[in-house]
Amino acid sequence: MHIGIGIDKNAGRVMESLTSASKSNRITIFSKTGIPGTPYDIVVSDNAEEELVKALYEGRIDAAVRGTLPANAVMKLLKKYGNVKSLKRIALLETQSGTRFLLAPVGVDEGWTREEKVDFVGYAREIASALGMNEKTAILSGGRLGDIGRHPVVDKTIEDAEAVAEGTGSDHMEILIEDAVKDHGIIIAPDGISGNLVFRTLALLGGGRAHGAPVANLSRIFVDTSRASYDYSNAVFLASALADYKQKTF
Incomplete structure (x- = not known):
């Protein structure tokens, strides 16, 4: 699966935790700044939140993980692109x-x-x-x-x-x-x-x-994560499993 993940703060911590998940998934990082030496594809933008959500809804990635991008900005964009008034996370x-x-x-x-x-x-x-x-x-x-x-x-x-x-x-x-x-x-x-x-x-x-919190009432697979997380690989695995299930089911 092709999984997008956002990075704002704590880039090193997020990158280090992705090693295991990258063995079975293609990872693309959406970041506000460049990350020297990253082994993953990267999209750098001042508006990385929208780039991540737009890539998800345009089908350029199979699922997305918020990572350390600001929650409020990402959630507003998910409501906009998903055309929902509220988000239901589990x-x-x-x-x-x-x-x-x-x-x-x-x-x-x-x-x-x-x-x-x-x-x-x-x-x-x-x-x-x-x-x-x-x-x-x-x-x-x-x-x-x-x-x-x-x-x-x-x-x-x-x-x-x-x-x-x-x-x-x-x-x-x-x-x-x-x-x-x-x-x-x-x-x-x-x-x-x-x-x-x-x-x-x-x-x-x-x-x-905590392995991540999928947003359940969207047509796309998006996994929210806590800013206090230290390991983002589980959220990537979760996003990948849900995307795989969705593709096989629908």
Whole structure:
């Protein structure tokens, strides 16, 4: 697969992490500055964000990874080229012990309604199927069923989780994420803030790993990455696997 990846800051770190992924994929870098000695094709532009997204939508690359390009600029361009009002990202995470699962929502402005959560379940199951992962889905809430009445916000998360679980054939696992990951390949957080906190706690404090977050509601394969990432090869492998699945399926 031909994968494009953006580089703004930390070029050396990104380049070093691409070695393993480049053995089975063609890599093109989209950068704001030249990178002396790079073994990869490179597109240098002051507007590297648009060059990356445009290359993706013009079919010059099979999939794209944000890398270290500024998130806000890239996300605005994806909305423009993808003709969508919002972006739905689903993170592929791995615990310290090696358990992998998909988590959504992970953007703080995502997943605040029942309808959005239902959409995330559908998108996550498609990604799980493409990656050969367990599609069993857990819906989390802000407390146990016995906590109803302790706080209106907690009550609403429980009511929402019960409704979403029933409507999607999922399991309401209450607040017990530690149990949910044992036999569920998909975890739906109560909202984008809690999902983002789960992501950051696992990947940045808990010794786990983040493999990238595909944007699920686009017609092209785009994998978002955290600015705190140290290894971008997994995001390239993820983008490549999804692009390969899409080509074989469609």
